Amino acid sequence: MNKFVDELQSMIHHFTFQDKHYLLVGPVNLPISIQHEEVPFKWYAFAPVERDTKPTIESIVQMSTAQQTFSSCLLFGDFENERPPLVRIHSVCQTGDVFGSLKCDCGPQLALSLKKITDYGKGMLVYMANQEGRSIGLMAKALTYKLQEMQLDTFEANRLIGCGDDDRHYEEAAAVLHYLNKGKPLHLLTNNPDKVDSIAAYGLPVLRFDHTVEASLYNEAYLKAKAASGHMVDEKKLINQ
Ligand SMILES: [Zn+2]
Structure with missing residues (x-):
């Protein structure tokens, strides 16, 4: 029994970022299918916590009810080497990510980010579970x-x-990125300049990388509205210009 408890204890991380406390639970091996190929990721769940002492297994189980959603992240590659990781901060979209809705570009952006991260060889997907519909x-x-x-x-x-x-706010994402990437430079996959500015404002060295997906008949107006509002959508990839 003790060896199980010791193993669980070793995956409980408690850290502070800009005077707030966070709980990070992981890593767990998570094989992900990307274009029908099995790719090994490391998975962590995380959450802000009130207490300034390390949570116990019992307190984690108590806070984890099925009614409450928690964010999590997927890591790929060797975080010991110095190459900046490719990072995607993705806000939950139940219709796009789960059902494959064509009304937005979330599902394809999620799939494309995992593909880009594995092709590049090192990266992180931070999945923000409490920011549905831009919050x-x-x-x-x-x-x-x-x-x-x-x-x-x-x-x-x-x-x-x-x-x-x-x-949306990016404080939790910045905290977990800072902890797992040790505050080093990162490359952010996004067309949203506000997201880059937000992460930079938390003191993380960040460069933006384009993350435009091909438009569909249903989401073209949505992507154009995003572009008009300041998102740096690569308009060459939109149809019927
Ligand atoms: Zn969506």
Whole structure:
């Protein structure tokens, strides 16, 4: 029994980033299928915590209810070498990531980021599980999707129901990136300059790398709205320009 407990204890990491406390549980080996090939990733779950002492196995089990979602990250490659990792910070999109919805570019962006990370040889996907619909939540997202059917763009729809354009924050992502990459430089896969600025504002050395996916008939208007709002979408990849 003790060897199991010791092994679990060794995967509980407790750290502080900019005066806040975080719990990181891992790594666990997670083979992922990428274009029908099995690729070995290391998986960690993480969360901000109130306490400044290291959580126990019992306290972790208590905080982990099925009603609450936690963010997690996938690591690939050797983090001991000096090459900056390729990093994607991806906010949950139940319709795009899970169902394969064509209304947004989330599903293809998620798949493409894992492919780019494995091709490059070193990287991290940080999956933010509490930022659905740029943080308006799934219920509000359902309302805005109806407004988008009525020809409002994604930002106009958010504003009509009193939500912001983008309420996401990147403090948790910055904390876990800083801890696992030891504060060293990283390459961020994104078209969103605000995301780069946010990560840089937490003191992490970061460079932006384009992450445009091919447009579909359904998400073209969505991608153009993103581009118009300041996202640096590579417009050569959009159709019907
Ligand atoms: Zn989406």
